[in-house]
Amino acid sequence: MAYKIAVFDAKPYDIATFNKVNEKYNFELVFHKEHLDKNNVLLASGADAVCIFVNAKVDSEVxxxxxxxxxKLIALRCAGFNNVDIAAAAKKGVRVVRVPNYSPHAIAEHTLALMLCLNRKVHRAFLRTRDGNFSLIGFEGFDMYGKTIGVIGTGKIGKVAVGLFKGLGMNVLTYDLYPDTKWAEATGVKYVSLNELYGQSDIITLHCPLTKETEYLIREESIAKMKEGVMIINTGRGKLIHTKHLIEGLLSRKVGYAGLDVYEEEGAYFYEDHSDAVMTDDVLARLLSFNNVIVTSHQAFFTQEAMSNIAHTTMDNIQSFFEGKELENEVVNKQ
Structure with a gap:
């Protein structure tokens, strides 16, 4: 008898990828378009495990x-797990697994794409030339070569990103709560304090997980320490940045550019089509009004290779659980 898996927040591309990969595993997959939360947890009734994504809200009640x-299994098909109450799950004996590494190259490359588009105003040029306007006024950028970039977080994604930046001839500064000094020495990059990174970087990019230590890492106090006109890129988690403080920095021109693939209140908008509705999130609407800000749809991970890797690792995690094997990608409660 096949194990039944309730797959929440299932989009057409999820369904296609998981159905194809499931040919190897033969689970009974039941797809739900809704995010898993207290309002629709009933949909999980009768399943043997649930599979969720970043916008699920799995608190103690759920x-x-x-x-x-x-x-007794929650399978995250993403790396982050801040949306699951891990301590509550541990108390009930509910295991939580994730996909820690699906394609660091995909996210690092999207980071670079945001940087280049903002610097060379590609997003504005695209719209202008479609109207027959080929003026260069307002489009002056800067050479990335020789500029200093601060990379916060040097896990798999951060390390791949550093390689891309070094390939452009940039001076790379890094910060991590748990520095990999051997890698830094071999790569020729320097770990510095956060204050030094803030003060010396022309561009700052975030590749750290969202934890109590990193929540609102970018806020009024940290922005005040940065260079005038700094570029800030976030392809990590939305709450790494205090959005209202970022907007204040943009208005004062302390922040010259912002490239955001994530947003702290993205759950109400991201991954859905709201083009026919009035935007009720005033903060997000304000962000979108700046011509020196690019907001993308939490899509940095979204490549063919990453989607395939996510599905395979998720299925492996689930199969290992049902076979009683060691869960290599388990999220362990540290409280």
Whole structure:
């Protein structure tokens, strides 16, 4: 008898990829377009495990319901797990697994794309030339070569990103709560304090997880320490940046550019089509009004290779659980 997996927040591309990969595993996949939260957790009833994405809200109330349905596995098909109450899951004996490494190249390359588009105003040129306007006024950029970039977080993604930046001839500064000094020495990059990184970087890019230590890492106090006209890129998690403080920095021109693939309140908008609706999030609407800001749809991960890797790793995680094997990608409660 096939194990039944309730797959939440399933888009057409998720369904196509997971169905193809499932030919190897033969699970019974039940797809739901809704995010898993307290309002629709009932949809998980009868399943043996749930598979969720970044916009799920799995608090203690949801975990209690899952446990009452006999579900003892939550399979995240993403790297981040801040949307799951890990301590509550541990108390109920509900295991949590994730996909820590699906394609660091995809996210690092999207980071570089945001940097280049902002610097050379590609997004504005695209719109202007479609109207027959080929003026160069307002489009002057700067050479990336020789500029200093601060990379916060040197996990797999951060390390790939550093390689791209060094390939452009940039001076790379790094910061990490758990520095990999051997890698830094071999690569020729320098770990510095956050204050030094803020003060010396022309561009700052975020590749760290969202934790209590990193929440609102970029806020009024840290922005004040940065260079005038700094470029800030975030392809990590939305709450790494205090958005209202970022907007204040943009208005004062302390922040010269912002490239955001994530947003702290993105759950209400990202991955959905709201083009026919009035935007009720005033903060997001304000961000979108700046011509020196690019907001993308939490799509940095979205490549063919990454989607395939996510599906395979998720299925492997689930199969290992049901076979009683060691869960290599388990999220362990540290409280």
């Amino acid at each position: 975990i209690d319901k899952l446990y009452s349905y006999g579900i």
